[in-house]
Amino acid sequence: MKINVQYSKASKAEIIFHIEVEDDDKIHPSPKYSLSKRKFSFTIPDEVNFEEIHPDHLALVSILVCHPFIGRRIVFPKPVSKKFFEANKIITRYVVENVDEDLEPWTPSKDSRPALAFSGGADSTAALAIMPANTGAVFLDRPLPLIKRTLYDKDAPHRACEHIMEIGYDVIKIETDLEYVRNPVGFPVDVANAAPAILLANHMEFDAIAFGTILESAFGAGHTNYRNYPTGSHYKHLGGIFAAAGLPFLQVVSGVSEVGTSIINRDSLIGHIAHSCMRGKWKNPCRNCWKCFRKLLLDSVVNNQKLSDEELNDLFKIKEAKRYLSAFPIKHENVLTYSTSKYIELFGLDLEEDNLMNLMTKRVRGDTLEVEWMAKYFPMMLDIIPEKYREEVKNKLEIYLQPMTKEEQELVLNWNMNPMLDDTNYQELHAKFSERLKNH
Numbered sequence: 001m002k003i004n005v006q007y008s009k010a011s012k013a014e015i016i017f018h019i020e021v022e023d024d025d026k027i028h029p030s031p032k033y034s035l036s037k038r039k040f041s042f043t044i045p046d047e048v049n050f051e052e053i054h055p056d057h058l059a060l061v062s063i064l065v066c067h068p069f070i071g072r073r074i075v076f077p078k079p080v081s082k083k084f085f086e087a088n089k090i091i092t093r094y095v096v097e098n099v100d101e102d103l104e105p106w107t108p109s110k111d112s113r114p115a116l117a118f119s120g121g122a123d124s125t126a127a128l129a130i131m132p133a134n135t136g137a138v139f140l141d142r143p144l145p146l147i148k149r150t151l152y153d154k155d156a157p158h159r160a161c162e163h164i165m166e167i168g169y170d171v172i173k174i175e176t177d178l179e180y181v182r183n184p185v186g187f188p189v190d191v192a193n194a195a196p197a198i199l200l201a202n203h204m205e206f207d208a209i210a211f212g213t214i215l216e217s218a219f220g221a222g223h224t225n226y227r228n229y230p231t232g233s234h235y236k237h238l239g240g241i242f243a244a245a246g247l248p249f250l251q252v253v254s255g256v257s258e259v260g261t262s263i264i265n266r267d268s269l270i271g272h273i274a275h276s277c278m279r280g281k282w283k284n285p286c287r288n289c290w291k292c293f294r295k296l297l298l299d300s301v302v303n304n305q306k307l308s309d310e311e312l313n314d315l316f317k318i319k320e321a322k323r324y325l326s327a328f329p330i331k332h333e334n335v336l337t338y339s340t341s342k343y344i345e346l347f348g349l350d351l352e353e354d355n356l357m358n359l360m361t362k363r364v365r366g367d368t369l370e371v372e373w374m375a376k377y378f379p380m381m382l383d384i385i386p387e388k389y390r391e392e393v394k395n396k397l398e399i400y401l402q403p404m405t406k407e408e409q410e411l412v413l414n415w416n417m418n419p420m421l422d423d424t425n426y427q428e429l430h431a432k433f434s435e436r437l438k439n440h
């Protein structure tokens with residue numbers, strides 16, 4: 001695969017990447033998605049000089065968008081530094097063709113600051129709350145899809161951006177269609193949402209890039225098994241090439257669960273701007289999607305506000321939620337375990353009654369599992385925070401959350417849902433719950 005890049009100031013300042021596919025490239029790397037558009041672009045501020053963008057940064061963006069589709073080799077827009085070249089050797093699937101032995105790797109300026117790949121959602125808003133005040137929040141502004149125009153509402157994240165700007169944060173919105181390279185539309189690599197911040201890194205003086213990656217994703221608490229994030233491939237491979245480009249990962253909420261980010265947002269100055277529903281208006285979630293189901297239930301226990309029977313009943317009527325709840329295990333099931341466990345504790349849920357809330361509580365083990373750890377942070381996350389920011393992040397984090405105790409950390413380290421998945425009692429509960437949901 002060859003990537004060419006073009007800078008145009010015709011109607012607006014734009015960086016356009018062209019993908020040239022070669023014989024051994026993979027148009028359909030997985031049954032789930034394929035290569036669609038062969039071109040993607042970024043609208044950048046007029047004052048950014050295209051020539052100041054380091055070749056390693058153009059290359060890093062190329063990888064983030066094209067990685068799954070690259071066959072035997074990649075030819076970057078410009079030859080990369082030896083350091084960036086070496087870091088890419090960890091990816092054995094393809095080779096980097098063009099390297100300039102004399103090119104100095106990119107290094108941040110003395111007064112540099114961190115960037116956050118900001119989405120306006122709950123996790124990235126919580127991340128911003130515990131980052132330094134001079135953080136550059138870079139918002140990836142996606143064009144509206146031509147079909148399904150009504151589903152995704154741009155209003156909410158834009159309002160969120162405006163509000164944090166008013167509070168005094170530096171927010172930069174960059175328009176890009178990079179998600180259209182993939183069909184179905186989406187990020188080819190999860191950290192591709194950092195692409196705008198990477199292109200602006202030299203101009204905006206960034207030295208690290210933060211994400212809203214939470215405990216469920218990083219350390220596996222939302223999946224079947226624990227995973228050791230610091231030694232895993234995501235951090236090693238992707239984190240490695242980011243670091244080689246002078247922009248190490250700054251995972252400020254990787255030890256914080258969705259419960260923890262909700263607590264941070266409840267208590268922080270900017271938390272109220274967070275918006276996790278992709279469909280509703282700002283501060284007015286659609287109440288009709290899976291995220292709304294999880295969030296409304298979680299918020300009720302985090303804010304100690306009981307839902308009425310009618311509200312609960314409506315939640316279980318959400319079509320998308322029914323689909324997710326019928327999985328075994330459920331995606332981010334731990335969050336439901338927390339919500340239902342707290343529902344018993346705070347609102348005296350009577351488990352004797354035969355209803356959907358009680359069935360779900362038993363199915364997700366809200367009646368048996370220890371859940372306090374989700375309202376605290378997992379200290380191992382600090383080990384992979386660049387030293388420059390470690391102390392400040394820890395101090396800000398502890399305004400909102402306590403570190404997990406040794407015993408609680410063990411619960412994370414030993415997280416394994418397999419015994420439950422193999423247990424016939426839970427298999428029966430799953431079947432009963434799914435059946436009842438279908439008929440609700």
Ligand SMILES: [Zn+2]
Pocket residue numbers: 277278279280285286287288289290291292
């Ligand atoms: Zn929603």
